[in-house]
Amino acid sequence: MPVPVPRQRDIPATDSGPAPQASLTLLVVEDDPAGGLTVPEILDADGHRIRIRSARNLTEATRLLTPDVHCVLLDLDLPGPGPGEDGLGALREVLRIAPRHAVLVLTGEADADRAAEAVRVGAQDFLYRDELDGRLLSRAIRYAVERKRADIAQYKLAESKLRAQENARLERGLLPTPLLEGSDLRFAARYRPGRSRALLGGDFYDTVRTPDGTVHAMIGDVCGHGPDEAALGVELRIAWRALTLAGLCGDDLLATLQEVLEVERPCEEIFATLCTVDISPDGRRAGLCLAGHPAPLISRPGGPARLLPYDDSGPALGLLPRARWPRRQVDLGGSWSLMLYTDGLIEGRIGEGRERLGQDGMVEMINRHLERGLSGEALLEASVTEARRLNGGELTDDVAVVLLSRAAGRTPAA
Incomplete structure (x- = not known):
């Protein structure tokens, strides 16, 4: 009408x-x-x-x-x-x-x-x-x-708030609380996702202490930067903690994690690099396994920081079936700091050219901060901030850094 x-x-x-x-x-x-x-x-x-x-x-x-x-x-x-x-x-x-x-x-x-x-x-x-x-x-x-x-x-x-809450729940899984009760080691970590406005990325890490007093630490990186890679990183992190607390270590642990990755990854092209360290109860020795991952950095009082040996590393998880990952024994000494990191820290560019920071540039940067007396969270914050400044802005890849430190003579927590 x-x-x-x-x-x-x-x-x-x-x-x-x-x-x-x-x-x-x-x-x-x-x-x-x-x-x-x-x-x-x-x-x-x-x-x-x-x-x-x-x-x-x-x-x-x-x-x-x-x-x-x-x-x-x-x-x-x-x-x-x-x-x-x-x-x-x-x-x-x-x-x-x-x-x-x-x-x-x-x-x-x-x-x-x-x-x-x-x-x-x-x-x-x-x-x-x-x-x-x-x-x-x-x-x-x-x-x-x-x-x-x-x-x-x-x-x-409202949708944005719900998404932020969901991301925060995922972030809590990605950024775990270290289980170090009874250990004399100090723990610090720094994490920045590479995706714009994201709360989490494909990098992951964890640290736990088993009943025998051994402290186990790991850091990993799933290739890619999307939510699927972030979810896979959470799954691998949880699997690593469960397997470590169940007593697996070294090659057996990495082989089982590869099986988890092969089942859970969205496509066969996805792989993950991993670095695992198991520190003896007295804190003076460690076992190191590398699966296509950059070697950790160690610093001791009175000397410059340097990279641990990495010539016996194995392939990244998900690349080769029935791969093996040798475990290398490392002497740490009485007082030391051990830094585990993902390649997002070293792949940022330097200035306006195409040159990247690289591992050598990272070692020089860390030594400059150590000479200034920085340690713990302050050392990690200064390092990530400088890497961003050298890159001329935000780093495009995810960045995760873990720092474990021990001072000789420190009394373990009750």
């Missing part, structure tokens, strides 16, 4: 002003068999003419619902898309095909209950047909558009 909107006075073109980007477009959906509704020059708050399109049914509405439409005015007398459906069925269909558009419904005063139900279904507002005039319609359109924008913004905010 036709919607009676009174004709407003004509406004000269000089008064309205050409501002197509600021004008609103209204799509009227009603079932007038005479050819639709003619609405003359309804103006918005700034004096711009609200453009009108008319559709006689839902099929035409779908065709005319282009991105430049801001609001839909739906006559609740329009039949729904299914047999026997009324205007509420038509409203549900409009909301389905136009989820980001403001929607107004038009009805008679006798259908007040149905108008209220339309708002509960999802319309921004309802208008009574007998009370409608150009000014009321113009104001209703503006309010409906702004209300829809606010609803979308609120939805995005």
Whole structure:
């Protein structure tokens, strides 16, 4: 049926002003068999003419619902898309095909209950047909558009909060609490994801102390930077902790982790590098296994930091079936600091050229910070900050760094 909107006075073109980007477009959906509704020059708050399109049914509405439409005015007398459906069925269909558009419904005063139900279904507002005039319609359109924008913004905010909560839960799995009760070792860690606005990446680490007093530490890196790689890193970290507490070590542990990776990875091209260290209960010796991972850095009082031997390393996990990973014995001494890291720390560029920091540059950088007396968290923070500065901005790869330190004569915790 036709919607009676009174004709407003004509406004000269000089008064309205050409501002197509600021004008609103209204799509009227009603079932007038005479050819639709003619609405003359309804103006918005700034004096711009609200453009009108008319559709006689839902099929035409779908065709005319282009991105430049801001609001839909739906006559609740329009039949729904299914047999026997009324205007509420038509409203549900409009909301389905136009989820980001403001929607107004038009009805008679006798259908007040149905108008209220339309708002509960999802319309921004309802208008009574007998009370409608150009000014009321113009104001209703503006309010409906702004209300829809606010609803979308609120939805995005709620969605962002839920995503942040989920990422935080994953982050807690990625960044574990070290289990070092009873050990005289000090622990520090630093972690930065490479993905923009991400809370976690494909790097992972962990440290636990087994009942025999041995401290086990590891750090790893799943190739890639997406959420699938991050999830796989969490799985490998949890598997490593469970297997370590169950008594596995060295080659047996890495072989089992490779089986976990082969089952859980999303595609066969995914692999992971890993460095594991098991430190004897007296803190003076360690067993080192490398699976395609950079060698740790050790520093002792009175001497410069240096890389541990890495010539006996094995392949990254997931590259070769039935691979082996030799375990190398390392003498640590009485007082020392051992730094495990992922390649994100050493692959940042230096200045504007293509040269990268590399392991040698990292060793020089760490020694400069040690000469300044930095240790623990301060040493790691300064190192990651300098790597970012040398790179000219954020590092593109994930970065994880773990530091274990021991001072001779320190009394273990009770």
